[in-house]
Amino acid sequence: MARPLTIALVAGEASGDILGAGLMQALKARHPDARFIGVGGPRMQAEGLDSCFPMERLAVMGLVEVLGRLPELLKRRRRLIQTLIAERPDVFVGIDAPDFNLGVELELRQAGIRTVHYVSPSVWAWRQKRVLKIRRACDLMLTLFPFEAQFYEAQQVPVCFVGHPLADAIPLEADRLAARTALGLAERDAVVALLPGSRGGEVARLGGLFLDAAERLCALRPGLRFVLPCANAERRAQLEALFGDRELPIELLDGRSHEALAACDAVLIASGTATLEAMLFKRPMVVAYRVAPLTYRILKRLVKSPYVSLPNLLAGRLLVPELIQDAATPEALAATLLPLLDEGAAQTESFDTIHRALRRGASDRAAEAVLQLLERA
CATH class of the missing domain: 3.40.50.2000 (Glycogen Phosphorylase B;)
Known part of the structure; x- marks a missing residue:
C-alpha cells in the first residue's frame, strides 16, 4: 500500500504557525490523507502536524540575543535533520525562521529531498549574499510580497509570489x-x-x-x-x-x-x-x-x-x-x-x-506551487 503524501514543515513563531496552518488546510483539501511532520505551534498541530518539539524553542530574535540560545538551537536542528532524512518526506517547507530553516533545507536538499522556503528573509535589505545560500538550499521560494519576487527573479532563484494570507482574511473595509x-x-x-x-x-x-x-x-x-x-x-x-x-x-x-x-x-x-x-x-x-x-x-x-x-x-x-x-x-x-x-x-x-x-488567495497559491514542484520532480 502506497504511503500518503508526507510533508515536513517547520515554523518558528506565531506568525509562521498561522501561515503553516493555512497551507496545511489547502494541501489537505487536495490530498485529504496527507501526513504532516516537523515543528509547529497550536494551529499547525490542530491541523494534524506531528511536532518534534515545542515551536517556542525556536522563538528568539536579535543578533546578540540569539547567542545564549545557540547551542540548544544547533542541537535541535541537528536532531531534526537526522529525523527528517530518516523519514524522507516528499517535500520540506521551511516557514520563515531563515537562520534555522535554511540550514535544514540545505542538508535535506543535498540528501535528495525537495525543499521550499515560505516567507523570504530580508535579503533585499541586508546580508544580500544570503541569496547564494538560498539558491543552494531551496528548490522554490514562496514570497508574500511582489518586490521580493522581483529580487529573486533577478538572482535566478525559482520563486512564486503568493500574496499574504492576512490580506485575504482582513476585509477590504472593516466594520x-x-x-x-x-x-x-x-x-x-x-x-x-x-x-x-x-x-x-x-x-x-x-x-x-x-x-x-x-x-x-x-x-x-x-x-x-x-x-x-x-x-x-x-x-x-x-x-x-x-x-x-x-x-x-x-x-x-x-x-x-x-x-x-x-x-x-x-x-x-x-x-x-x-x-x-x-x-x-x-x-x-x-x-x-x-x-x-x-x-x-x-x-x-x-x-x-x-x-x-x-x-x-x-x-x-x-x-x-x-x-x-x-x-x-x-x-x-x-x-x-x-x-x-x-x-x-x-x-x-x-x-x-x-x-x-496582496489579496491573492495565498494559502491556495502556496499549496498549488508546492504540489507543482512535486509534479515536476
Whole structure:
C-alpha cells in the first residue's frame, strides 16, 4: 500500500504557525490523507502536524540575543535533520525562521529531498549574499510580497509570489462600529491602539515607552482612550507590571488585536507584521522600534533598505513615520501621532491599493506551487 503524501514543515513563531496552518488546510483539501511532520505551534498541530518539539524553542530574535540560545538551537536542528532524512518526506517547507530553516533545507536538499522556503528573509535589505545560500538550499521560494519576487527573479532563484494570507482574511473595509460595540467603546470616542509587540523582549523595550507616550497624549488630548491587545497571559502580566502608578484610560485586551485595529482611530505600533495588519485595516500609524544597543549598531551598518516598516517597503516611499531607537521618545511619539487623530486619511489613502495587490488567495497559491514542484520532480 502506497504511503500518503508526507510533508515536513517547520515554523518558528506565531506568525509562521498561522501561515503553516493555512497551507496545511489547502494541501489537505487536495490530498485529504496527507501526513504532516516537523515543528509547529497550536494551529499547525490542530491541523494534524506531528511536532518534534515545542515551536517556542525556536522563538528568539536579535543578533546578540540569539547567542545564549545557540547551542540548544544547533542541537535541535541537528536532531531534526537526522529525523527528517530518516523519514524522507516528499517535500520540506521551511516557514520563515531563515537562520534555522535554511540550514535544514540545505542538508535535506543535498540528501535528495525537495525543499521550499515560505516567507523570504530580508535579503533585499541586508546580508544580500544570503541569496547564494538560498539558491543552494531551496528548490522554490514562496514570497508574500511582489518586490521580493522581483529580487529573486533577478538572482535566478525559482520563486512564486503568493500574496499574504492576512490580506485575504482582513476585509477590504472593516466594520468599525461593530468592533467598537464589541469592545465597549462609544462611536464618538477618540481611540488609540497601542501595539508594543508580542515578544517579551519587545514589550520590555517598548511597553513602558508606549505607556509614557500615552500619558503625554492624554495631557495633550483629554478624553482620549486606549486599547492594548496582549498576545498572551505572560505579556499581559508583563504590561501590568509596567503600569506602575500610572493612571491611564487603557483597556488591556486578551488577544483581540484585530478588533482593536478595526475600532481605533490611530495606532502606535512596533515594527513588524502588526504594521501590515494596521495597514490592511486602513488605520494611520506611527511605527517605533528599539533593539539591544549592540544589535542596533550592527544592523545600522548592514541594513541597506531606507525603511523598516512594511507599509513603507510595499509603497516604496515614506507613508508612515518611523521612529527608531533613540528617536523613539515619549514626546516624539505623542507629537507625531496626535495629528493623525484628525488628519489620518492623508496617510491611509494608498492602503487600499496595496491591500488589493496582496489579496491573492495565498494559502491556495502556496499549496498549488508546492504540489507543482512535486509534479515536476
